[in-house]
Amino acid sequence: MADIKKWLDGRLFQLPISMAPPLRSVNSYLLRDPLSGELTIIDPGPRSETAEQEWERAAKLFEIGRQQVKQIIVTHHHPDHFGMAGWLQQRFEAPVFMSEAAHLEALRMWRPDRSMNRALPELFRQHGFPEPLASQLPEHLESFYRQVEPMPEVTYVDESCQVEMGGWRWQPVLTGGHATGHLSFYQADEHVMLCGDAVLPQISPNISFYPGGDEQPLLAFMEGLRKLGRYEVNQAFPGHRHPFDFFRSRVELLLDHHEERLARVSELLQEGAQTGYTVCEALFGVRPGIHQMRFAMSETLAHLVELVRRQEAEMTQDAGGLYRFTSRKAARIY
Numbered sequence: 001m002a003d004i005k006k007w008l009d010g011r012l013f014q015l016p017i018s019m020a021p022p023l024r025s026v027n028s029y030l031l032r033d034p035l036s037g038e039l040t041i042i043d044p045g046p047r048s049e050t051a052e053q054e055w056e057r058a059a060k061l062f063e064i065g066r067q068q069v070k071q072i073i074v075t076h077h078h079p080d081h082f083g084m085a086g087w088l089q090q091r092f093e094a095p096v097f098m099s100e101a102a103h104l105e106a107l108r109m110w111r112p113d114r115s116m117n118r119a120l121p122e123l124f125r126q127h128g129f130p131e132p133l134a135s136q137l138p139e140h141l142e143s144f145y146r147q148v149e150p151m152p153e154v155t156y157v158d159e160s161c162q163v164e165m166g167g168w169r170w171q172p173v174l175t176g177g178h179a180t181g182h183l184s185f186y187q188a189d190e191h192v193m194l195c196g197d198a199v200l201p202q203i204s205p206n207i208s209f210y211p212g213g214d215e216q217p218l219l220a221f222m223e224g225l226r227k228l229g230r231y232e233v234n235q236a237f238p239g240h241r242h243p244f245d246f247f248r249s250r251v252e253l254l255l256d257h258h259e260e261r262l263a264r265v266s267e268l269l270q271e272g273a274q275t276g277y278t279v280c281e282a283l284f285g286v287r288p289g290i291h292q293m294r295f296a297m298s299e300t301l302a303h304l305v306e307l308v309r310r311q312e313a314e315m316t317q318d319a320g321g322l323y324r325f326t327s328r329k330a331a332r333i334y
């Protein structure tokens with residue numbers, strides 16, 4: 001396990017939990033109530049043998065006995081955050097809290113009927129995703145199942161209820177776009193934000209367009225950024241990489257980044273009709289591995305549907321079922 005770091009006068013601990021490249025680790029956090037000693041675990045990481053060992057070591061280090069874990073909080077349903085929640089719930093007999101929307105996403109993605117295994121390749125094919133890649137998707141999605149077992153019993157939390165962690169009260173802040181039902185948590189006296197993957201330093205959180213998910217994920221993400229940007233934040237604790245003190249400027253930078261990318265996609269469409277995949281290739285190139293390609297495709301579609309919403313592009317479907325995007329702006333004259 002990489003170093004555990006201590007923050008906020010020893011109330012907050014950052015535990016990096018191992019995960020697959022390219023991210024390599026996710027930040028779990030442990031908050032300790034200075035009076036009662038009760039612990040809150042935030043985003044326990046993806047289930048793997050290594051992660052189990054890392055949590056066993058943390059349990060010894062923090063002398064986590066049974067009943068001492070007051071609660072497990074999950075910011076969103078992605079396996080690198082939600083995965084170990086069920087395992088830790090059984091180990092420490094603690095309730096798991098997440099938003100209802102996030103829990104529904106978890107059920108849609110990870111319950112055994114596997115509808116996403118058919119729906120996602122089908123959607124991507126309709127947007128020109130090449131067959132050799134589309135046919136890898138079902139097995140790729142299945143590879144995550146073992147990272148989220150067992151599924152926890154979940155108690156819902158929303159913006160109307162404050163959550164007590166580490167002896168402080170925290171306000172849940174609901175945002176979408178990266179993951180439907182994503183909750184960040186704000187501590188108003190300390191000006192601290194636990195922001196999951198809603199805002200990350202160095203990395204631009206992936207925007208997910210997928211079947212049955214948010215129909216306008218980029219809009220949801222950008223609205224979420226504007227909402228988060230209104231909070232006074234001195235220190236932000238993200239789901240990946242290091243805590244940072246430039247929360248508001250990071251929010252602004254991410255908003256600018258997506259506006260610039262929208263402009264780039266809009267320009268590409270002015271050169272002629274494009275499928276989602278040809279735009280994806282132009283933006284991201286051909287990336288190694290299906291995981292990277294899935295993220296790139298999902299993010300490209302999120303930008304394209306935002307241009308359609310802004311009436312800058314039009315989406316049409318041909319007789320074979322293939323979607324194409326065309327610019328609604330006049331072609332540029334060189």
Ligand SMILES: [Zn+2]
Binds near residue numbers: 078178179
């Ligand atoms: Zn995520």
Ligand SMILES: [Zn+2]
Binds near residue numbers: 197
């Ligand atoms: Zn993550």
